[in-house]
Amino acid sequence: MRSLGIGLVGCGVISDAYLGRAEQFPFINMIACSDINEAAAKEKADKYGLEAMTVDALLADDRIDIVLNLTTPQYHVDVNLAALNAGKHAYCEKPLGTSLAEAEKLLEATSRTGLRIGCAPDTFLGGAHQTARRIIDSGAIGDAVAGTGFMMVPGHERWHPNPDFYYQEGGGPLMDMGPYYITSMINMLGPVSSVYGTAKITRPTRTIGSGPREGETIAVDVATHISAILTFVNGASITLVTSFDVHKHDHSPIEIYGSNGSMVVADPNNFDGDILVSVGSGDWSKAEQTHLYGDGNYRVIGLADMAEAIVKDQSHRASLDLSLHVLEIMESILISADTGQAITLKHQCKQALPLQSTLPAGQLYN
Numbered sequence: 001m002r003s004l005g006i007g008l009v010g011c012g013v014i015s016d017a018y019l020g021r022a023e024q025f026p027f028i029n030m031i032a033c034s035d036i037n038e039a040a041a042k043e044k045a046d047k048y049g050l051e052a053m054t055v056d057a058l059l060a061d062d063r064i065d066i067v068l069n070l071t072t073p074q075y076h077v078d079v080n081l082a083a084l085n086a087g088k089h090a091y092c093e094k095p096l097g098t099s100l101a102e103a104e105k106l107l108e109a110t111s112r113t114g115l116r117i118g119c120a121p122d123t124f125l126g127g128a129h130q131t132a133r134r135i136i137d138s139g140a141i142g143d144a145v146a147g148t149g150f151m152m153v154p155g156h157e158r159w160h161p162n163p164d165f166y167y168q169e170g171g172g173p174l175m176d177m178g179p180y181y182i183t184s185m186i187n188m189l190g191p192v193s194s195v196y197g198t199a200k201i202t203r204p205t206r207t208i209g210s211g212p213r214e215g216e217t218i219a220v221d222v223a224t225h226i227s228a229i230l231t232f233v234n235g236a237s238i239t240l241v242t243s244f245d246v247h248k249h250d251h252s253p254i255e256i257y258g259s260n261g262s263m264v265v266a267d268p269n270n271f272d273g274d275i276l277v278s279v280g281s282g283d284w285s286k287a288e289q290t291h292l293y294g295d296g297n298y299r300v301i302g303l304a305d306m307a308e309a310i311v312k313d314q315s316h317r318a319s320l321d322l323s324l325h326v327l328e329i330m331e332s333i334l335i336s337a338d339t340g341q342a343i344t345l346k347h348q349c350k351q352a353l354p355l356q357s358t359l360p361a362g363q364l365y366n
């Protein structure tokens with residue numbers, strides 16, 4: 001069995017989640033890490049037994065097959081393109097880019113090089129969300145008619161030590177957290193055909209709540225409360241609200257209403273959580289979790305899925321088409337909010353294949 005060499009670019013907050021579980025997936029082999037901040041790269045290298053390198057050295061290293069791009073959103077497309085131009089595949093954190101126009105460059109680059117791009121989120125591969133997918137596919141709640149998604153929090157500046165990017169172009173609650181919700185919905189319902197949105201900036205500044213910069217004020221350049229209606233190709237109409245302006249609420253993260261019943265879906269920012277089903281108008285019952293990866297944080301599974309798919313010549317699940325579709329949906333919601341017009345999407349994607357519940361741990365394809 002061939003494993004692919006991984007080189008990490010961007011040794012910040014989220015990198016621990018990737019490095020901590022990598023050994024559970026045999027098709028990836030973490031080799032090196034790099035960061036524009038050399039001390040950050042050295043710290044992760046020491047902690048996880050990797051080689052610290054410059055970005056240029058990592059891109060030139062023949063042992064690296066996939067660049068794992070965990071930089072902040074404004075660098076995602078540039079680092080992905082640098083990886084492809086160096087002859088390597090790239091897997092990056094969400095969102096795919098800060099605008100559709102820049103992310104579309106990746107379509108040309110993948111077809112020119114024959115290399116792959118993958119993109120988070122991969123939480124839809126978690127046990128909770130694969131269970132929800134199985135329930136929809138089984139027809140237990142009938143055809144999806146409508147649904148809701150609510151991601152409403154007071155703002156990430158409360159806990160993140162460097163939260164500037166959450167309030168700059170490419171940030172905001174929709175670009176930051178929308179990928180989890182929209183990707184989960186696409187996993188269950190298929191692609192979206194059109195969107196409508198409203199959006200506002202509620203406060204012009206935010207105050208950092210933790211770390212060395214605690215008390216520092218940062219500017220807000222993006223909408224912080226966004227309401228949208230997503231019309232899916234299958235006809236389902238979903239209301240999605242994302243906000244950095246809400247202190248507390250009592251909505252489920254996602255609910256799907258079908259022609260024969262309803263389903264409450266676990267938080268799509270996590271791999272685990274309960275799935276509740278009501279058939280007809282009956283009581284809620286907790287669905288049996290039928291899939292692995294529902295007992296912790298498996299961020300890295302999307303990268304492992306892409307590596308195994310490359311080795312086995314399959315289509316990977318957290319794909320460029322999926323993340324480009326998600327980015328177009330989010331950007332179109334914001335354009336719709338500016339223009340007052342609903343927007344028909346130009347990019348589509350195929351629903352990813354569900355995970356097979358019968359495969360052993362760490363294996364994602366036959």
Ligand SMILES: NC(=O)c1ccc[n+]([C@@H]2O[C@H](COP(=O)([O-])OP(=O)(O)OC[C@H]3O[C@@H](n4cnc5c(N)ncnc54)[C@H](O)[C@@H]3O)[C@@H](O)[C@H]2O)c1
Nearest residue numbers: 010011012013014035036037040070071072073075093094
């Ligand atoms: N923090 C979280 O809980 C979380 C969760 C899920 C996803 N994400 C996503 O992960 C990405 C990174 O988030 P984070 O919280 O780790 O950010 P962070 O600011 O903590 O870390 C980013 C790191 O990337 C480095 N970097 C930036 N540009 C670079 C470049 N061009 N070349 C090399 N290094 C570069 C920075 O020096 C920094 O060390 C974001 O896209 C974010 O949306 C974060």
